Amino acid sequence: MRLNYPPNVRIVNVPCTGRVDVIHLLRAIETGADGVYVAGCMEGECHFRNGNIKAKRRVLAVKKILQEVGLEPERVEMFNVSASDGPRFAAIAREMTERVRALGPSPLRDPEVCAAWMEAAQ
Amino acid sequence: MVVAERKPIEEILAMVADFKKVLLVGCKGCVTVCCAGGTKEVGILGSALRIARKKQGNPLEVVEHTLERQCDPEYVDQLAPMLAGNGFDAVLSMACSVGPQFIAKKYTIPVYPMLNTTFIGGALEHGVWAEFCQSCGNCIIHNFGGLCPIARCSKSLMNGPCGGSANKKCEVSPEIDCIWHLIYDRMVELGQLEKLRPVFPIKDWSTSRDGGPRKIVREDLKL
Structure with a gap:
């Protein structure tokens, strides 16, 4: 298929999105990720019955925490994409990248990195 | 078991506003079972506090540790080497309200409760607890x-x-x-x-x- 998706997306493999916990998403944000998203299977199609539903609830919990600590909850998101749907995988990578670009760099990043980002954006 | 829930992060941030370094202590007893103050919740709260304070430009060093129980002196005693000369401004306890009181009794350092101890109860299902006693x-x-x-x-x-x-x-x-x-x-x-x-x-x-x-x-x- 040779589809392109933004090179800023770093993929972390998990056996099922049911393995993703609140702390995994928080640590990514804490260590300077501008955004994190979970790409799970379509609802109702989880091989382990409901891993993606659990992941969705945990993403919501992280959104709530981010709001409480003063960060934009939009920096984390849950997407559903079939394992065989390459075009949608690329589309959500672009969608999330655009969303995070609009929000700007994470305030937790090194200030120099932020400055370089803003310069590049201009 | 004793069932508790974490205080709002906003309330906790106000408690620690003047601190630079805190020891966040979880408990492997009841509050681990009711998912309020075990190792996992210590990690989540620690991360949330660091994120909040880093964003404010006033970083908070949060050292995380979980005791077997906070309601028995022999386990609370285990904090002694950590609290000796490490520059902690306060201890944040994620146990039920017995924990912070045991820590306060043993050590001369401000202790803050991170949980609201709510009731003696049991789990109706995953994520749902109710009062029974x-x-x-x-x-x-x-x-x-x-x-x-x-x-x-x-x-x-x-x-x-x-x-x-x-x-x-x-x-x-x-x-x-x-x-x-x-x-x-x-x-x-x-x-x-x-x-x-x-x-x-x-x-x-x-x-x-x-x-x-x-x-x-x-x-x-x-x-």
């Missing part, structure tokens, strides 16, 4: 089919139901089952409805909080 100090549930009218009736009625019971629910909230309805159903199921006929006497509350803070002494267990 009020620790009145004199269990009487055998008279009521094994269900507690003290903890689970909004009025703690010994002779219910009251006039506020409707459609199996309590008038306080449609979310609350009328325990007296459940007691009646249970006694019918057991074929013991006649046992509800006598009027139960007024409860003796001297075993509860009426006598002040309570204590149990077991000479056979002393070392």
